[in-house]
Amino acid sequence: MGIRGKSINLFLMDGDPNGRIKCTLANWTGVAYKIPRTELDRCKGRDDLSQSGVYCLFGTSDQTGENVVYIGQTGVRKNGEGILYRLQEHKRDSAKDYWTEAVVFTTSNNSFGPTEISYLENRFCSMAVEAKRYVVKNGNDPTPGNITEEKESELEEFIDNSKIVMGTLGHKVFEKLTEVNLPREQAETTGGDELLLHFMRRSRKSGLTIEADCRQTSEGFVVLKGSHIETIDSESIPPGIKEIRQKASIDDNGILQQDILFRSPSYAAAFVIGGHANGLTEWKTDGGKTLKEVEGS
Numbered sequence: 001m002g003i004r005g006k007s008i009n010l011f012l013m014d015g016d017p018n019g020r021i022k023c024t025l026a027n028w029t030g031v032a033y034k035i036p037r038t039e040l041d042r043c044k045g046r047d048d049l050s051q052s053g054v055y056c057l058f059g060t061s062d063q064t065g066e067n068v069v070y071i072g073q074t075g076v077r078k079n080g081e082g083i084l085y086r087l088q089e090h091k092r093d094s095a096k097d098y099w100t101e102a103v104v105f106t107t108s109n110n111s112f113g114p115t116e117i118s119y120l121e122n123r124f125c126s127m128a129v130e131a132k133r134y135v136v137k138n139g140n141d142p143t144p145g146n147i148t149e150e151k152e153s154e155l156e157e158f159i160d161n162s163k164i165v166m167g168t169l170g171h172k173v174f175e176k177l178t179e180v181n182l183p184r185e186q187a188e189t190t191g192g193d194e195l196l197l198h199f200m201r202r203s204r205k206s207g208l209t210i211e212a213d214c215r216q217t218s219e220g221f222v223v224l225k226g227s228h229i230e231t232i233d234s235e236s237i238p239p240g241i242k243e244i245r246q247k248a249s250i251d252d253n254g255i256l257q258q259d260i261l262f263r264s265p266s267y268a269a270a271f272v273i274g275g276h277a278n279g280l281t282e283w284k285t286d287g288g289k290t291l292k293e294v295e296g297s
Helices: 037-043 083-092 114-131 149-168 239-247 265-273 291-296
Strands: 008-012 021-025 030-036 053-060 067-074 099-107 195-202 209-217 220-223 260-262
Touching: 008 149, 021 149, 030 037, 030 149, 037 083, 037 099, 053 083, 053 114, 067 083, 067 114, 083 099, 099 149, 114 149, 195 265, 209 265, 220 265, 239 265, 260 265
Parallel strands: none
Antiparallel strands: 008 021, 021 030, 030 099, 053 067, 053 099, 195 209, 209 220, 220 260
16 A cells, blocks of 8 residues: 555644644644743633643753653643643743743544543653654653553554654654664665665774664664774864764774764764765665765666
């Protein structure tokens, strides 16, 4: 079955792409809002933001510069307050002063109960942790609650749509950098598939043979966990690449312990070798074609 398109409606509530955004999908009861921290007060009086829901608080760590997220849920309180009231509480909490915008999920028919929001919070947290794009700030793992298989199927469909909406709103917090590695014999497929590339060079600095794998995705080039990285920097290494290498998780044997995304093949190659490199000629398929040859064909 081919890939089906999705019709997404984005309503710029303030007429500004940097302001509040309401997002809906065709034939979906879910409703999402992207709300800058500075615009919370302008959301008062919205009935759907007084409902139950699940939310994500996005920001950047002052200490490390990493993207961070806190995922939470809230039900309707006795005073009739729901999601918006909870976000305002977080705004006053000095322990959560890192976040700059929130993305919230609720429904157009107010159908979320305690079971649904507990399950969604648990799944959202698990997906964010597995994706490893953001540091998840939740102190405890939320409980999924007890649900029937019918309800689970319904909520998993809601989650699939939420992933699409979240990515559309600018946060790929639930999406892994790359899918599980394909077999080598599939590496040279092009078109919709991610292209698997290989780097191998004898390093003059360490005398070691440096070997790394990279997957080209729609976002750029992901140097894959398990790649052998040159640990000695050249004097001419770009400063940005040197900083990334210093922060990356690389063991004592030079083996990369995480996937890392780069916007260009040359930056990906420079990260691997610790100096300037032409990624168009350094990255090759298993058949020996350079990336330049693949893209030129």
